[in-house]
Amino acid sequence: MSELLQEQSQRQNAKIGAHYIHLQKPIEALNIRIDAQYLKVINIQQGDVIEFCLPKGQSLELLIRDLNGYFKPSLVQAMSDAGTIQITAASQTLAQLQQNRQSSLRLKQQLQQHQIDVQDLQRIVCIDGTQNIKFSCLEDGKMMVFNTGQDLCIDQHACINEITAIIHTQQALTEYLPEPLATPVQEIRIPRASAKTYRVKAGQWIQIIDVSGKQCSDFLAFDAEALAQGKEIGLDAVATRTLLGHSTPTPGLHSRFAGANMQTLVEMVQDTVGRHDMFLTACSPKFYEDSGYFGHISCTENFNQVLKCHGIAAKTAWPAINFFYNTQVEACGTISMDEPWSRPGDYVLLRAAKDLVCASSACPDDIDPSNGWIPTDIHVRIYDESEYFPRSIAYRVTPEEMPRMTKNSAFYPRIATLTSHIVDYRGYWVAAQYDGWGAKSEYLACRERVAMIDLSALRKFEVVGPDAEKFLQYALTRNVRKLAIGEIAYSAICLETGGMLDDGTIFRMGENNFRWVCGDDYTGVWLKQQAEKLNYQVSIRASSDQIHNVAVQGPHSRELLQQLIWTPEHQPSIEKLAWFHFTLGRLGGPTGFPVMVSRTGYTGELGFEVWCHPDHGTQLWDAIWQAGQPYEIAPMGFDALDMLRIEAGLIFAEHEFSPQTNPFEAGIGFTVPLKTKEENFIGKDAIQNQSPQSRHKLVGLVLEHSQAAVHGDLVYPSTGRYPVGVITSATNSPILQKQIALCRLAPQYADLGTAVEIGKLDGQQKRLTAQVVALPFYDPERIRVRS
Numbered sequence: 001m002s003e004l005l006q007e008q009s010q011r012q013n014a015k016i017g018a019h020y021i022h023l024q025k026p027i028e029a030l031n032i033r034i035d036a037q038y039l040k041v042i043n044i045q046q047g048d049v050i051e052f053c054l055p056k057g058q059s060l061e062l063l064i065r066d067l068n069g070y071f072k073p074s075l076v077q078a079m080s081d082a083g084t085i086q087i088t089a090a091s092q093t094l095a096q097l098q099q100n101r102q103s104s105l106r107l108k109q110q111l112q113q114h115q116i117d118v119q120d121l122q123r124i125v126c127i128d129g130t131q132n133i134k135f136s137c138l139e140d141g142k143m144m145v146f147n148t149g150q151d152l153c154i155d156q157h158a159c160i161n162e163i164t165a166i167i168h169t170q171q172a173l174t175e176y177l178p179e180p181l182a183t184p185v186q187e188i189r190i191p192r193a194s195a196k197t198y199r200v201k202a203g204q205w206i207q208i209i210d211v212s213g214k215q216c217s218d219f220l221a222f223d224a225e226a227l228a229q230g231k232e233i234g235l236d237a238v239a240t241r242t243l244l245g246h247s248t249p250t251p252g253l254h255s256r257f258a259g260a261n262m263q264t265l266v267e268m269v270q271d272t273v274g275r276h277d278m279f280l281t282a283c284s285p286k287f288y289e290d291s292g293y294f295g296h297i298s299c300t301e302n303f304n305q306v307l308k309c310h311g312i313a314a315k316t317a318w319p320a321i322n323f324f325y326n327t328q329v330e331a332c333g334t335i336s337m338d339e340p341w342s343r344p345g346d347y348v349l350l351r352a353a354k355d356l357v358c359a360s361s362a363c364p365d366d367i368d369p370s371n372g373w374i375p376t377d378i379h380v381r382i383y384d385e386s387e388y389f390p391r392s393i394a395y396r397v398t399p400e401e402m403p404r405m406t407k408n409s410a411f412y413p414r415i416a417t418l419t420s421h422i423v424d425y426r427g428y429w430v431a432a433q434y435d436g437w438g439a440k441s442e443y444l445a446c447r448e449r450v451a452m453i454d455l456s457a458l459r460k461f462e463v464v465g466p467d468a469e470k471f472l473q474y475a476l477t478r479n480v481r482k483l484a485i486g487e488i489a490y491s492a493i494c495l496e497t498g499g500m501l502d503d504g505t506i507f508r509m510g511e512n513n514f515r516w517v518c519g520d521d522y523t524g525v526w527l528k529q530q531a532e533k534l535n536y537q538v539s540i541r542a543s544s545d546q547i548h549n550v551a552v553q554g555p556h557s558r559e560l561l562q563q564l565i566w567t568p569e570h571q572p573s574i575e576k577l578a579w580f581h582f583t584l585g586r587l588g589g590p591t592g593f594p595v596m597v598s599r600t601g602y603t604g605e606l607g608f609e610v611w612c613h614p615d616h617g618t619q620l621w622d623a624i625w626q627a628g629q630p631y632e633i634a635p636m637g638f639d640a641l642d643m644l645r646i647e648a649g650l651i652f653a654e655h656e657f658s659p660q661t662n663p664f665e666a667g668i669g670f671t672v673p674l675k676t677k678e679e680n681f682i683g684k685d686a687i688q689n690q691s692p693q694s695r696h697k698l699v700g701l702v703l704e705h706s707q708a709a710v711h712g713d714l715v716y717p718s719t720g721r722y723p724v725g726v727i728t729s730a731t732n733s734p735i736l737q738k739q740i741a742l743c744r745l746a747p748q749y750a751d752l753g754t755a756v757e758i759g760k761l762d763g764q765q766k767r768l769t770a771q772v773v774a775l776p777f778y779d780p781e782r783i784r785v786r787s
Contacts, residue, residue: 030167034147036160037103039110048137049168055161062125063144079134090121093148152546157462175211176344186382192375193364195302203385206350213344214372216363218282218320224355236260237279270349272394272403275341277322284317299361339369397521409456410548410617428457431637445634450554453636463514465538477672483508488580492663494683499659553607556631604648649776655728667698697750701770703739
């Protein structure tokens, strides 16, 4: 059998462009992320070099074993300044295990999985006092990397951060097969330029892995029960596009794929690539013949061969889901393609809705960029229906890192019971709106009573050290030096061009301790780069996974939280907490769990945010929800939040600001004290060099009719042909009972009362009339939020 398969593979390879047969895609150094409070096992080979990049001041613990499972630290040798290396007990790991918290339970499960007991942790390799260290591997073995430590308390700052391991190998890697997500029930290897069929049961999981990167895999699925009855019901492009509301590929999950009978066959659950083609045809003989490559093997021919035994008729060209195939549709409607975005180890995870006969290919196309010019293998794993895998979409903070998957916040278990309208927001699952409420009802609850919303997707960074104030004075536009302990300021962060990288709030926790809360993970990377560039003595660590927060907003928010939050004598009570200040207390009394409460929000209403460790998330949600019942509290999703913040004239990333927009153009010039802040800050020169009279301005527009404007619509002078502005955000205002919009407008047209027109279609065929008004639309004196 093996000889037959080898002969078949040789015949297939002969039909691929001969000049590519012996080429492979070498994988450069492999970056592996070890998440905070987790264990990672790395298989090492003789000659490998492993480099660790550690956060400033963070230690590392390694358990090094030979292939027989014995502790053998001599298996590796330090190549660089290693700080302090000693054989000792794994103090950080043991401290995490002794907490008896969720992080310790999770770590115990990992230890059991890799057959590590507590006795093994009494002698490990501990590295301290360095940020970068390299090891050369003298023998084959396993390296268990412990990135462990205690949970962060809300009033502390020394949190454990993720670390990166970079594996350099002397032998060129040509593939990376990631560890199974669970125990597979089938492992199916699809050699390049071939296809295979496999059966899956309803509820089973199908993981399709690109082991070498830039390799497309066409996927077909048929209802097995229908096939047994002589009916062919396979994936159908028209039915799927109709049900999904997507005609072209978009990044992220595409959810359910249906047959011609409009019933779901498979559902997408995880996706580490976010770029595929949906239902163009698999490559066919005609495609190669039209390109001048006669007799070239095709996915369609391969499918016809392997589907024959299932009684499925051959096709001239098979319509398929083309996983990892990088296509896009231009504005003019033209379909274009380029090399796939997939990297070695990237995958999609599907779940079968019915018993299925599936077929997957490893595409043989080597005449264009669709497989990076070099066809390679595809690997398929099937997992039992009893397994559970969370829905997630991958994203990357930096281009070179491993993908990060969408997370659940500490409040997600409660949110998921209240709504089916869940969306991805910057790497977290959040509620768009809630079943039985809806965006308008949630909005009204916030304006009239009280509402609560999960804002854990905000990124948090602990900035501490002797130069913390000096560094933040340089990195932020706001005058950080003026902040008192317990005070908060809203600030922009700018690039040297003056364009905004991010906005956020800075909390002064102590003389040399700050907490920066913003929208983008990359801001933390950028802050570290700036600190290192100028050698500031400061530590910057991400605490987003250790601090989650729920906002409680509305006229009754203060009296609700007064019932719940106990504060010690040296901290302000909820009743006395001033706007843009915070207090530290406990839920329910002096023996409750610790929380931080800030007088902040994103709604334009009186409101607070309550911050806690994720372990206490559900308790906090339940306490607020129960205490809020007399006030008719409502859960609030991001759709209602968008209505509220637009009415309040509050800005949003990639709408009102971007790296091409400075704070004055984004409508937050008050965060840039050019006259009163003596010290230099990043972007100051560029902003000062811009003439204030030339800046576009963020203004409000009230539309005269009920038709809506949308983000990106161009704004024109009345009867004018050429645009003078752009809509950044828009909504229907329940308070004003009118369509409103935020608009970045040329200064010549930004005077209050100016009539403008919003272009629809091509901007000429249809116009919506509007008038420039002052911001904010709601509560212009901000009396309610300050009350």
